[in-house]
Amino acid sequence: MAAPARKKPVKRRRSPIQSRGQVTVDAIVEAAAQILAKKGPAAATTNAVAARAGVSIGTLYQYFADREALLREIGRRHVAEMQAVLAGALTGMEGLALPAAVDRLVSAIVAMHRVAPRLHQALHQSLARDHLDTIDAFEVAVEAMVASALVGRGDDLDLPHPELTATVLVRGLGGLIRTTLRREPERLDDPALALAMRAMILGTLGESRRKG
Amino acid sequence: MAAPARKKPVKRRRSPIQSRGQVTVDAIVEAAAQILAKKGPAAATTNAVAARAGVSIGTLYQYFADREALLREIGRRHVAEMQAVLAGALTGMEGLALPAAVDRLVSAIVAMHRVAPRLHQALHQSLARDHLDTIDAFEVAVEAMVASALVGRGDDLDLPHPELTATVLVRGLGGLIRTTLRREPERLDDPALALAMRAMILGTLGESRRKG
Amino acid sequence: MAAPARKKPVKRRRSPIQSRGQVTVDAIVEAAAQILAKKGPAAATTNAVAARAGVSIGTLYQYFADREALLREIGRRHVAEMQAVLAGALTGMEGLALPAAVDRLVSAIVAMHRVAPRLHQALHQSLARDHLDTIDAFEVAVEAMVASALVGRGDDLDLPHPELTATVLVRGLGGLIRTTLRREPERLDDPALALAMRAMILGTLGESRRKG
Amino acid sequence: MAAPARKKPVKRRRSPIQSRGQVTVDAIVEAAAQILAKKGPAAATTNAVAARAGVSIGTLYQYFADREALLREIGRRHVAEMQAVLAGALTGMEGLALPAAVDRLVSAIVAMHRVAPRLHQALHQSLARDHLDTIDAFEVAVEAMVASALVGRGDDLDLPHPELTATVLVRGLGGLIRTTLRREPERLDDPALALAMRAMILGTLGESRRKG
């Protein structure tokens, strides 16, 4: 088994304010993320991570209480990156007409999932159920974001349950993208798929307008 | 007396010719599935499985070449069960009008995902990429099934790319259901969600009719 | 968290950079050699070796990729020791008359085989055929050495096929000594046996001189 | 480890006088010998032997108290076969002149070692030190046989210590042949080697005649 998770005591370790430690932490996190993405959770042993980061195993434990803590930190950073990509891809959507806005949304969500799909999956595989919080919280936030975007369009798109619609869209699109990424990664570049996703969104919005 | 020896992976193990053996195999598979579902892959050690099944570890290895083989068998059985549920929930759909048929499809896919969601997730986490075949094959089959159902409706639903639409629907719906199952399992009983899924399907179908 | 995973055999292990490590390695090798010699290969389990060496099993695996690697290292050291003994026992043979030289050779080969006969046999029993290289290479080297010694004596001993004669002598003498060591170890001190070996060598040399 | 050898109690099992059992025993012994010879001691597990013999593991234990007992029986039969070959190759040596007799002896001993060299080696590897008796006894007998043959030649070969000479010859020749068999099996057909062995014997005999 990879992570026995022998203990509960959540020992905090120093949070590096000095740059020296920050560099070290970054190296460790980066090394772990790379191994995770390239070889999967089983290969991401603490010793392997330390070796690839060029630090000793002792140093790793100076900054992370245990393996799980390291994984959680990776999750945190991964989510932050997804968020940044998403935010970037969504800016200036206010003025757009609905079809253009939908195109924008589609490509934004696709872009977000492209950030580091292998890492994304590896994190899902390696984090214990009780530590997916960060990722879950992000997904909730995305749904809220899309919901408010839907509301923001006003009468243009008068939806009876915008949150619900947002949930369906975000989770549906997300699932579609993740499944595709796992089984046919190259297909994500197929314009036909983008069109189909667009149709799904537009159709769902249109259909949701009348009855909820 | 001599040295151990690393041996070539001879995968096959005895397949039970006595009924006694079949009972044992079932007990093992059942035990493993339960542990997997309740405590996740890390807890499903071969020893734990044997103990819960009430057999010795040696017996487990009499029927399964290694831990992976056991997991694969569980995957096979799980998929078979999903398939059975899906097939059962889809019978007699030919005569139905589109909205009723969609309702039927939605509840069928939901039912299918309800089979053993924790186990489903655990299998995805534990099986190495090269052993998800069985599950992947099933998902492909479901998409094909839905595609042919779409084609089968004829002019009623004249779609330019029925396979693509089926893919989008099945993966989208699947992702939506799985995410919901993981994060808000009780919500899957919410009629509002069912309606929203219906809207998504109907909308997607309607929108896909014109441009592909 | 994730599944165990069978991994590619990465053979190399840390080679000690601190002297502490060297001490540990020596202790492990020494312990293994002792068990091997006293109780045979079956008793030389990695756990038993670690215990006798006074280190944990983990430490053993820090220095040896697997059990075979440890055995091979023992083989290497054993051969080195035999070589040293042989070289020591053969120095200054050039000036000697043939009978004296033969006496010297006999006692050298006997001494070489006395180094650690039980270990010698245990190694032959435990090493897989593909890892007897080191030992075989040494035996070849010994034959070559003796062959060149035979050639070196010049007209004094004009042999038609010195390599062949060396092979016969070394293998014959070796087998004689090993068999005796195994069945009647004390007899190796019997001067009569030494004389008989001498007779065998001198006789063989004499007889080989004419026809090859 | 291959054979834990957990116990000492030498439980006798039925010795089959009826032909049915004899056939079974033969099948088992034959199967074990083949596996031993082809794949080495580690592959000769009791289950593998039973499978190859076409009987159940239970049946194997009906005839052999434990794995060691089976190995010992194989040893016994192997030795008997060697003995038969040796005896056959030595018949009618009385009338021969010394050189011809020596040729005969050489080819007899070579033939004896050719019987089943892989099995021979496997037996040496797998039998615990305390169970090599049968093989050792045979070797002693061979030495005695040769000694008496030497004595039998009378004045023709007036040796001061015929037993010692026989020992040296038999063990030396044996070692030479076994080493060659292991390292350069094809070379045993080389006529030059036969000549060299002949020279060794003749020379040894000649040299031993004067001083012992």
Add this chain to the structure above:
DNA sequence: CATGAATGAGGATTCATTCAT
């Protein structure tokens, strides 16, 4: 007598984690 399912002690190996230097 034969069968083969079941047993479980024992062996090799891994890896998260600690701690003396």
Add this chain to the structure above:
DNA sequence: TATGAATGAATCCTCATTCAT
């Protein structure tokens, strides 16, 4: 702080052996 040698519980898996049928 950093290091890396050392730890040992935990895991997978094998195989000689038993015994109910």
